[in-house]
Each structure stands twice: as C-alpha cells, then as structure tokens.
Amino acid sequence: MPARAASSTLEYWQMPKMKSDVLEYRHEGVTFRGRMVHDAARTAKLPGVLIVHEAWGLGEHVRGRADRLAEMGYVAFAVDMFGEGRQASSNEEGLGWTRDLRANVPLLRGRIAAAHAALLEQPQVDPGRVAAIGYCFGGTTALELARSGARIAGVVSFHGGLATTHPAEPGAVSAKLLVTTGADDPFIPPAQVQAFVDEMTAARADLQLIIYSGTKHSFTNRRAGERGIAALEYNQLADERSWNAMHTFFHEIFGLHNTM
Numbered sequence: 001m002p003a004r005a006a007s008s009t010l011e012y013w014q015m016p017k018m019k020s021d022v023l024e025y026r027h028e029g030v031t032f033r034g035r036m037v038h039d040a041a042r043t044a045k046l047p048g049v050l051i052v053h054e055a056w057g058l059g060e061h062v063r064g065r066a067d068r069l070a071e072m073g074y075v076a077f078a079v080d081m082f083g084e085g086r087q088a089s090s091n092e093e094g095l096g097w098t099r100d101l102r103a104n105v106p107l108l109r110g111r112i113a114a115a116h117a118a119l120l121e122q123p124q125v126d127p128g129r130v131a132a133i134g135y136c137f138g139g140t141t142a143l144e145l146a147r148s149g150a151r152i153a154g155v156v157s158f159h160g161g162l163a164t165t166h167p168a169e170p171g172a173v174s175a176k177l178l179v180t181t182g183a184d185d186p187f188i189p190p191a192q193v194q195a196f197v198d199e200m201t202a203a204r205a206d207l208q209l210i211i212y213s214g215t216k217h218s219f220t221n222r223r224a225g226e227r228g229i230a231a232l233e234y235n236q237l238a239d240e241r242s243w244n245a246m247h248t249f250f251h252e253i254f255g256l257h258n259t260m
Contacts, residue, residue, distance in 0.1 A: 017041050018070055023077065025118035027111050033085035034115060035063060035078045037070040038124050047129035047254045048075040048119050052112065052138030054221070055094035057087030061221050062135065072247075075125050079115035081141060091227055098137040105166045109148045112141050116150060129153055129254045133246065134160055136218060146175040154178065154253040156246050158220050162188060162196035168203035176206040178249045180242040182215030186231045210245055212238040
C-alpha cells in the first residue's frame with residue numbers, strides 16, 4: 001500500500017497544470033472573448049493553435065478540443081467569431097450568423113485575423129509556429145485565413161465548407177493545408193471538393209486532402225445528432241483518424257520530431 005500511495009503522488013505531480021484564461025480582443029468596434037489554454041509549467045515558447053467553432057458558437061466541442069491540444073503541449077486559443085462570446089440559441093440563429101459572415105468575406109477574414117493577432121501577442125506563443133484549425137463553419141474560416149495570405153504555418157479544416165466568393169490568388173497561400181471531409185456530406189458535395197482542389201492547384205498551395213467514406217457532416221462532434229439535422233452525424237473512426245492526421249501534420253509544420 002505505501003508504494004502505491006507514493007506512485008499516485010508522483011503521477012499527480014507529473015500531470016500538466018493547465019491554465020485557462022478569457023482572452024479579449026476587438027475588431028471594428030466589437031469585443032470578442034476567446035478562451036486560451038496552456039500548460040502553465042512550461043517556460044519555453046510553445047506552438048500556438050487557433051481553434052474556430054461551428055455555427056453554434058464557442059461551445060463545448062471546441063473547448064474540449066482546446067483542452068486536448070493544451071495537454072499535448074500547445075497554446076490553444078478557442079476563438080470567438082460572433083462577438084461577446086455569444087452562442088446560438090437555435091439552429092436557425094447560428095446558421096443565420098454564419099450565413100451573414102460567409103456573405104461578407106472581408107469581415108470574416110478581419111475577425112479571424114484579429115484573433116490571430118491576439119494570439120501572436122501572447123508571451124507563451126512562438127510566433128513562427130502558429131496554426132489554425134476549424135470545425136464546419138470554423139473550417140471555412142480557417143481556410144479564409146489561409147486564402148488571405150496570412151503568415152501562418154498551417155491550417156486544418158474538419159468538415160468545413162470549401163467554397164468561397166474570394167478565391168486564393170496564385171502564390172497567396174503560404175500556409176500548408178490539411179482538409180478532412182466526408183464522402184457522404186451533402187453540404188460539401190464532390191463538385192465543391194473538386195473546385196477547391198482546382199482553386200488550390202491554381203494558387204500553388206501545399207494541400208493534403210483526406211476523404212472519409214461513409215461519413216457525413218460534423219463527424220467530429222459526438223453530439224451532432226442532437227441537432228435534428230439528418231446530414232449531421234458523429235463518426236468515431238473518422239474523428240480519430242482526422243485527429244491523428246492533424247497531429248502528424250503539426251509535427252511536420254512545427255518541426256517537432258516527436259518531441260511533444
């Protein structure tokens with residue numbers, strides 16, 4: 001028994017001590033409230049990851065992903081795209097908010113650029129090693145950040161929309177891209193996927209594209225089915241595969257060499 005108690009104490013002290021803060025930033029007169037999480041015990045500058053939410057706002061799903069990324073050794077910043085930390089009270093409200101932002105690409109890009117700038121200002125972050133990931137609407141937003149020419153190491157889209165009214169200019173996309181999508185996602189049909197590939201080819205972007213068979217929209221969100229939308233369905237295998245693909249991608253773009 002004494003040996004077991006000593007082992008438990010050692011394991012406790014070896015656990016990361018996560019620090020979570022509300023990070024406020026502004027854009028065009030609107031205050032945004034994101035959530036930054038990192039291991040407070042680490043003293044060296046760490047790679048930073050922007051995490052962009054779905055149509056419903058900065059809720060449980062992206063908060064959980066931020067916690068996981070922080071435990072892996074990143075400074076994770078779950079951003080707020082709607083302002084004041086708002087979360088949609090219904091499907092209709094959230095889809096309306098995202099529809100308005102997608103229709104105003106300069107505003108959408110301005111908001112995610114403001115979040116990017118706020119993360120770069122944090123003393124824990126290595127500004128040369130920052131990526132953006134996003135889910136559904138968040139994936140669309142992360143890709144718009146890349147299209148804008150932002151100096152960012154990489155972007156990962158999980159079941160994000162791939163269409164845009166402002167295609168990338170040749171040579172504009174400096175970030176490496178990883179896009180994961182479902183073959184049975186009616187919101188992102190094959191024609192949209194091919195148009196995106198053509199756009200990125202013309203832009204001379206570094207793109208990896210993974211398509212998961214038998215997979216619908218929102219495949220990373222365990223509560224997707226609760227929305228009452230037939231196209232939304234959690235898929236555990238696609239969730240795990242896409243997360244592992246992101247992990248490998250981060251090791252490549254951040255030059256981690258399996259040190260984290």
